[in-house]
Amino acid sequence: MRSPDDVRHVYIDKSLNDGLLANSIRQRLAGGDVTIEVVDNYREVLDHYQKQGQLLEKDSLLIYPFPGRFVSSCPGSDGMVCCQYFVINFGVGCLYDCHYCYLQNFMNHPLMTLFGNLEDMFAEVDRKIKGKKFHFRIGTGEYTDSLALEPITGLSRILVEHFADIDNATLELKTKSCNVDSLLDARHNGHTVMAWSVNPPSVIDEVEDDTASLDERLEAAVKVQKAGYKLAFHLDPLIYYDNWESEYHELIDRICDTVDTNRIAWISIGSFRYSPGQKEVMQSRFAEDNLTKEEMIQGPDGKYRYFKTIRQKMYGSVREKIMSRDPRLFHYLCMETRSSWQNVYGFVPDSARNLDALFDERRHFVDSALAGDPAQ
Numbered sequence: 001m002r003s004p005d006d007v008r009h010v011y012i013d014k015s016l017n018d019g020l021l022a023n024s025i026r027q028r029l030a031g032g033d034v035t036i037e038v039v040d041n042y043r044e045v046l047d048h049y050q051k052q053g054q055l056l057e058k059d060s061l062l063i064y065p066f067p068g069r070f071v072s073s074c075p076g077s078d079g080m081v082c083c084q085y086f087v088i089n090f091g092v093g094c095l096y097d098c099h100y101c102y103l104q105n106f107m108n109h110p111l112m113t114l115f116g117n118l119e120d121m122f123a124e125v126d127r128k129i130k131g132k133k134f135h136f137r138i139g140t141g142e143y144t145d146s147l148a149l150e151p152i153t154g155l156s157r158i159l160v161e162h163f164a165d166i167d168n169a170t171l172e173l174k175t176k177s178c179n180v181d182s183l184l185d186a187r188h189n190g191h192t193v194m195a196w197s198v199n200p201p202s203v204i205d206e207v208e209d210d211t212a213s214l215d216e217r218l219e220a221a222v223k224v225q226k227a228g229y230k231l232a233f234h235l236d237p238l239i240y241y242d243n244w245e246s247e248y249h250e251l252i253d254r255i256c257d258t259v260d261t262n263r264i265a266w267i268s269i270g271s272f273r274y275s276p277g278q279k280e281v282m283q284s285r286f287a288e289d290n291l292t293k294e295e296m297i298q299g300p301d302g303k304y305r306y307f308k309t310i311r312q313k314m315y316g317s318v319r320e321k322i323m324s325r326d327p328r329l330f331h332y333l334c335m336e337t338r339s340s341w342q343n344v345y346g347f348v349p350d351s352a353r354n355l356d357a358l359f360d361e362r363r364h365f366v367d368s369a370l371a372g373d374p375a376q
């Protein structure tokens with residue numbers, strides 16, 4: 001597993017040198033041998049790394065002011081059922097190297113970046129969310145892993161404590177790491193869901209390079225459960241291979257045997273997919289992979305997926321297994337067609353709001369389970 005200790009160099013744009021994030025990083029790296037360099041113009045650093053033109057050692061991090069919008073709706077996909085999820089973009093680039101990651105398709109340099117103008121980010125979050133008659137689910141792991149760098153940045157801890165004061169939002173931190181220690185005593189107020197993307201150990205070994213093992217992820221889930229957080233799991237991307245069925249069933253058993261299922265706010269189920277152009281990048285970087293050898297079909301959103309018979313067989317099997325462990329668990333299909341919903345679940349959420357009501361129902365259930373838990 002790669003660790004945040006692999007980061008050797010942090011660049012901070014001088015406009016952010018006294019900001020919340022820069023101070024948090026300085027505090028966490030104090031006394032160590034990581035170089036912290038304040039730069040006059042972050043664009044020069046970005047240019048330098050972009051000119052390298054290929055993925056090399058991921059040992060550098062740049063903190064710069066993001067000029068754009070931080071909060072957006074999950075891009076969803078044309079023709080797919082959407083679940084009204086929102087994302088906060090807090091940086092781009094990841095310490096890990098999953099073979100299926102879509103970042104490879106548009107990032108050709110190793111520099112990881114975080115947006116350090118947190119005051120702007122929180123002002124936008126508050127404007128967008130506070131006072132609205134809607135419960136937002138909002139996550140940070142779209143262009144990076146939410147916790148991969150947490151031990152050296154403290155960024156997610158700052159977010160958790162900000163969301164602790166927002167009653168109509170649930171923050172989701174999605175990760176393939178086990179970096180939770182610095183969040184255990186954060187003031188979360190029950191408003192954060194700690195989520196793990198999971199796959200069977202054989203898949204993690206093959207295609208999720210540098211990430212935490214399944215054991216490490218589940219140990220971390222137990223720690224945050226003890227600290228009163230809600231949990232979520234993403235069985236996404238499901239990978240189709242010879243032993244997929246038995247290994248995904250074992251995975252679900254491992255999760256349900258390890259954590260309290262009453263704490264699981266949601267489980268998403270989705271299959272491996274990629275955008276045009278990504279297959280060629282994957283083949284050039286991971287020539288031995290079986291991932292790109294399976295025949296795929298292009299959907300209405302332009303993405304390639306397994307044939308629908310394969311996808312629906314996998315979804316149905318995984319869904320039944322989850323239900324056999326705890327029929328009250330809430331699970332849903334991510335970026336799937338109406339016909340997959342109909343064939344797997346026997347209904348199609350008639351609108352994003354309809355699906356949202358199911359999230360709300362489960363949230364109330366988990367809240368009551370937490371309220372009745374004497375350990376809390």
Ligand code: SF4
Pocket residue numbers: 094095096097098100101102103142143144145176
């Ligand atoms: S953890 Fe997520 S963001 Fe990081 S490489 Fe894997 S898929 Fe990409």
